[in-house]
Amino acid sequence: MRRRNLQLDAQGHLRHLLTIEGLKRQQIVDILDTAESFITVGDQQVRKVPLLRGKTVVNLFFEASTRTLTTFELAAKRLSADVLKININTSATVKGESLLDMLQNLEAMQCDMFVVRHGDSGAAHLIAQHVAPHISVINAGDGRHAHPTQALLDMFTIRRHKSEFAPLTVAIVGDIMHSRVARSQIHALTTLGISDLRVVAPKTLIPTQVEGLGVHVYHNMKEGLHDADVVIMLRLQKERMQGALLPSEQEYFQDYGLTNEKLAVAKPNVLVMHPGPINRGVEIDSEVADGPRSVILEQVSNGIAVRMAVMSMVLGRPPINTESEGAAQ
Amino acid sequence: MKISILGGRLIDPANGLDQITDVHIAAGKIIGLGNTPAGFEAGQCINANGQIVCPGLVDLRACLREPSQEYKATIASETCAAAKSGITTLVCPPDTDPVADTPAVVDLIHHRSMQAGFARVLSLGALTQNLEGKQLAEMGALKAAGCVGVSNAHTAVKNTQVMRRAMEYASSQDLPVFLHAEDPSLANGGCAHEGAVSVRLGLPGIPEIAESIAVARELQLIEQTGVRAHFCQLSSERAVKMIARAQHDGLSVTADVAAHQLFLTEMDIGYFDSQCHVRPPLRTQRDRDGLRTALKRGTVSSICSDHQPHDTAAKLAPFPSSAPGISALETLLPLVLRLVDEDVLSLPEAIACLTCHPAQIVGMGSHLAVGDCADVCIFDPEQYWELTTENMVSQGHNSPFLGWEFKGRVTHTLLAGHIVFSTKT
Known part of the structure; x- marks a missing residue:
């Protein structure tokens, strides 16, 4: 049980994205295909699709980052999500509030997704193990482990x-x-x-x-x-x-x-x-x-489409709807 | 209280005994084996039919967290867990806060354990003051206060000259030195064995040579100084082979291994299971097999628990930031019995690794002949049970063995003739 791949649900679908290890080739290809469908969103006049409307995404960055943080924020906004950025340096963690206590507080505020960057390998796994079942975790870099x-x-x-x-x-x-x-x-x-x-x-x-x-x-x-x-x-x-x-x-x-x-x-x-x-x-x-x-x-601009794909997929929307709704905008 | 233990299979490795016989106890001592001595009338009889009766277990390393970390565990809570596990003697390392480098701290630990009354607690004194590796601790005073040896615990003595002097001084005081072999600069910042798993998970590694290079230095210093020395919790095949070679060459060194190292490997870390964060780290299958072979050959004579109870929060952190260690008293005997099932050791050999061998290292006896102190462990070798947080007595529930099914369970523990634990009366 302990070694179950935490990021997949019982049907083998992505529930979190913590690491590439253990993903099937087809799952990677699906993500890339979905990203392809989002690549044009940035070129439209209204750069938004309503896929994550009403969802709240929290960017939890325990380590400094400019590009990753910005592209995640842009990706979430283009999916119409509400985005919250927690500045960890001034947050309660320095006052000794533990990582998991902090997450429980955020959960109590009805968030749907945590995008986590942390200096310790395994931090995203730890968080994914302890969040409520409706919350998804995306690893935005943990120690030397994965990005x-x-x-x-x-x-x-x-x-x-x-x-x-x-x-x-x-x-x-x-x-x-x-x-x-x-x-x-x-x-x-x-x-x-x-x-x-x-x-x-x-x-x-x-x-x-x-x-x-x-x-x-x-x-x-x-x-x-x-x-x-x-x-x-x-x-x-x-x-x-x-x-x-x-x-x-x-x-x-x-x-x-x-x-x-x-x-x-x-x-x-x-x-x-x-x-x-x-x-x-x-x-x-x-x-x-x-x-x-x-x-x-080009890598930087592709980052937005890929992150849109991952966010929309772990929150469980079928990628087909994505495309048609996006085109309807 | 006069007690008779009736019909059990008495295994006393020190005396080469393995037979079904009765054991009679009075005034804290064994007063007869077999027939009831003339005029003896037992106040209590323990029916040990189908059970094993052996000397109380001796655990060479158990952190009791007191003084200073009572939120993790106390001497009372952990000695109670020891009694439940058939352990009658615990050896406590000096890395408490304050460090056990003065008789006052040693006295406090002794006093608290006497108050609790569940198990004998022996202390190791500090090798250097505050474990800083600079000035020698007052080893003479520590010995007078009852310390059975000296150690710098997990803090390496970086300065080789200080280590040499410390060994020379300990040798003059006729105190054995307990060594944790780890080169601090090679181990620096690491939290897992440097190998296949650490590279996959991106965990900072502790290479095997962190242990073997330290063993090499200490072996030469032991030879030079003539000190009695014991290597604690070795983790690599290479290190135990070096010990075997030194023993073959006539050096008087002993070694132990922690029970979990005989079962788990780096692979058990899986996806960052912090319950498998231990120090020294879990190494490869080959190391695990090497440790088992060393045990079979007698290179490693003792198995200890390396008990380190933690509060829940200590393990609820990303793997590198979680605290290392396992709450291990309650799995010591069951894991060692599993070695018997897996044909690594015979039952008497396994019991020797937990009784007379470790006892000899701390200079005490552990046998059940007439006149001996009645520290006794009685266990049912056929009883199956599962380790759960509910049935753990230790205040620390941190164990990678939660959910494992074990065979063999302690039914009674006697400390100096007193029943300190029994499943039923």
Whole structure:
């Protein structure tokens, strides 16, 4: 019982979105298809569909975030939900009110969905275990564990440029060890059945036994990027210099920073991606980030459609109605 | 009170006894086995037909939370849980608040346990003052106050010179040193075994070498200083192999393992089950098997509970922020009996791991010959029962074994000839 996949209901439908791990390929494809139906909403004159009218979505961000928070807020608003943002720094948690006490109070105010970001791995699971049955939880990043909507928007972006996942070679470059984004991307890409998934970084940034997740490990950038269809760069946090993980940003950029020269060994139509925010001159050269193969900004706008899809799906609306109601606007 | 225990299967590993016989008790001591001694008239008879009669269990590590954390548990509540579980002697680590680095704290713990009267509580004194790893604690005074050994608990002594001096001094006082082998910089910030599960869940890892590197350092210091040393709650196959090698080379070291490490692995964490957050962390299947083999071969001689009762809130947190530890007194004997069912140990061997072996490490006896102290555990080896929060006596209900069905249940516990627990009279 304990190991039941908490995010699925008895029929196997999404009730929460906590992690990509354990989702079926078809479930991921369904989310991407639904997101496709929302992509035009942003271009309409009235950028709203009434799917979540009367629902209340609470953004609970225990960690700072600009992009994820904003796109979740926009997504909820475009679905006509009421959105509440709890600023955790000034909230009662600092006064010793426990996480779960705080949730009970919010539940008492008749909320329908919690979008949670927290610094501890497993925080979203903990919350999902304890919320009332009518409430859904969406993980917006928990510690080093998972960031499922980021991975889904990355898959969405890849699918818009590459017709099929199966033949692809994808390289994820950078701080795999501390990255929840990388973990979710790895689960998504292996579930979608890509042929060659690589992680590229020095040993200090690669967790032991990462091969068990279905990736090939490279320590040399040029070997790792050879013939790649997609290159995903990860953000390097400045504090990694302190833990004796890296000597300096300069040396990191020298060996693992993405430049046009290093990118030359990849396929000519390679996609360059980054979950943002980017550190220019640390993990990626401006020339590449702003160059023709970069889809970094496209990822951001796709994030809204993907988050709309996830929110509407976990709150139980069939995606077909979604489209027709959206078109009726 | 004069008591006769009639018709039970007496298993006393220290004396090599395993036979169906009667046990007669008066004035807190065993006064006869078999035939009733002349002139003895029992005030109470315990019918032990079909049951096992063995020495009271000795648990080498139980945190009782008092002084300072009475909201988690008290000496009275936990010794009561011990009595229910057949445990008559508990060894309490020094990491209380205040730390047990003065006789006053040791006296308080002793006094409270005497007041409660459910179990004998032995204290380990601090190895260094306030467990800071800088200045030696007053080990002579701690020994005089009744401490059976010294330990720095889970706080590593980083400075190797301090550790060497502490061992030398403990050796001069003829006190055994109890060691928790964990390199603090390698374990820093970790909460799960560094391996397949930690990488999947994104949990900061504690590598196996955090244990084995510490064991390597301590073994060399033990050899150098000649101190009597005991390794507490080893978790990895590599570490127990190093202990086996040292024992083979003639070094006098002993080791124990926590019962849960013989059954659970990192896989049991599932999706962040904080009940499986323990320290040292649950490791791999291979480590679990290695610990079982070490037990079979006698490298590891004792099994302890590593009892750590917590309040509910301590476990209601994201895995890395939850408090490590299991409320484990009540599953100690049932888990060890399961090892018998799984053919890891014979029944007398299993009982030895809970009685005479740990007793020897703290310098006390644990046997049931005529003239011995009547600490006795009687259990029904065939009774099935399920662990639930309702039937737990410990104030802490934090256990990954809730809902498990166990075979073997304590029916009576005697402490110095007094019945401190019985299912029915």
